[in-house]
Amino acid sequence: MPRMLDVSDAVRAEIGDEEADRLLAGENAPGSYDCTSCRTPGDSAQERTSTVLFVGDETAVLAFAHSTCLPSQVVQVTEEQLRGAVRSINADTGGQAAAGVPAQGTQQQTAPEQAAPRQAAQEQAVLGVTSGLVLVAGELHPALVVEPTAPIVRPGTTGPGDDFLTLLTEQGYAPMTDLDSVPPVLHGWSVLLAMGQLHAVLQPGAEGGGPAAWWQAHQPLQVTEGWRAAANKHQQVLMFAAPVGSIGRQPREDLLRNALDKAAAQGRLVAATLPLAGT
Numbered sequence: 001m002p003r004m005l006d007v008s009d010a011v012r013a014e015i016g017d018e019e020a021d022r023l024l025a026g027e028n029a030p031g032s033y034d035c036t037s038c039r040t041p042g043d044s045a046q047e048r049t050s051t052v053l054f055v056g057d058e059t060a061v062l063a064f065a066h067s068t069c070l071p072s073q074v075v076q077v078t079e080e081q082l083r084g085a086v087r088s089i090n091a092d093t094g095g096q097a098a099a100g101v102p103a104q105g106t107q108q109q110t111a112p113e114q115a116a117p118r119q120a121a122q123e124q125a126v127l128g129v130t131s132g133l134v135l136v137a138g139e140l141h142p143a144l145v146v147e148p149t150a151p152i153v154r155p156g157t158t159g160p161g162d163d164f165l166t167l168l169t170e171q172g173y174a175p176m177t178d179l180d181s182v183p184p185v186l187h188g189w190s191v192l193l194a195m196g197q198l199h200a201v202l203q204p205g206a207e208g209g210g211p212a213a214w215w216q217a218h219q220p221l222q223v224t225e226g227w228r229a230a231a232n233k234h235q236q237v238l239m240f241a242a243p244v245g246s247i248g249r250q251p252r253e254d255l256l257r258n259a260l261d262k263a264a265a266q267g268r269l270v271a272a273t274l275p276l277a278g279t
Contacts, residue, residue, distance in 0.1 A: 002026050003044040008072035011053045014060065023051065036063035036070070036194065052194070070277055071211055075194055126150075127215050131198065131223050132253045133230060134238060134260070136182050142223075142231040143238040144191065144201070145256065146215065147247045162243050165270050171203070173241065173270040179260060183238060186272035189214070191237040193276065198223055201239065202277065231276050240271045 003026045012020045022028045031045045036052055043049075048067035053060055053074045126149045134143040151162035169175065172186045188204035190211065197220035202211040223231075231237055246263040250256040263269040 003031075004046070004048050005044055006048060006050045006067055006072040008051070008074075010074045011051050011062075011072055014053055014055065014074055015062065030064070033064040035065045040066075042066050054194075070192075070194065073211070075192075075199055076216070128249070129198075129201075129215060129217070129221070130247075130249065130256065131221065131227055132256050133227060134179065134240075134253070134257055136179055136238070140226075140230055141182065141234060141238050142227045143240060144198075145247055145260070146201075146239065146241040148244050150244055152243075164243050165241070165268070168241050168270050173239075173272045175267065176240070176264045176269045176271045177267070178264050179257070183271035183273050185236070186274060189239075189272065190275045190277040191231075191239070193223075193228070193231065195220070196223075196228060197221060201274070235276050236273050237276055238271060239274050240269060242269050 003024060005024055007020045007023060015023075019028070026045075032041060032043050033049070034040065035042050042064065044064065050065045050067045050070050050072040052063045052065050052070055052072065054063060055074055055076055128147050128149060130145045130147075132143055132145065133140045135141075148164060151160075152164040152167070153161055154163045154167065157163075165173075165175075172189075174183050176183060188211075190202045191198070192200040192202055198217060199220050200213045200216040203214040205212045240260055242260075242263045246266075246268045247256070247259045250259055260269065
């Protein structure tokens, strides 16, 4: 029986056309499953279902998720994390929610993060990402703070200067002069959580394609239970971005908030509210 499956081009490239066609025909896809994101039941014969391929160093596992929870995509994880996820999935579902598949043409990420623009010194700038809870209008919100390790110039240009904030405002991020209110929602962007860990910040794909990683963790980042609970409550994450040297690595959330306030007052902060993908 055909399934209501979404198989992205990235997943199809990894598993091959033959395997993808079998899934769509219902030969290898389970009817019922537990969503790899929200862990609640789904039925690929009755509702749109995403195929999510978790790829480790040696193994790839195909899982299923409600399309409203996660888009169909390839998620890079470590081999240890992948084996742990398989054990968890099999314990929850009797082995029906995931299946081992051959990973064809898998590319392992070697840079700490990807999709960062070039810095002026002609080297790849690394985007540092910090998670924390930020108090806005009397309520705690989950937040990500992004700060590159070096000045970033517009792709295709060289020389001194830092275009990081300009590039983000062109994408729809709003300059912040204070943190008295929640920044506007930036549609098309999202924050990807899978298996309770932070995997990526997604941006709209080129020419109307599926979402692409603007930032992707080399290894999925752990978040606190409080951060995850706030993200599940609001179903969105505040993302703040500042040029190199504006925020720094702050050991406590109150110090992080002070650094954000200072950067905003100096005109060195942009932000947006991003929908949450996954839980």
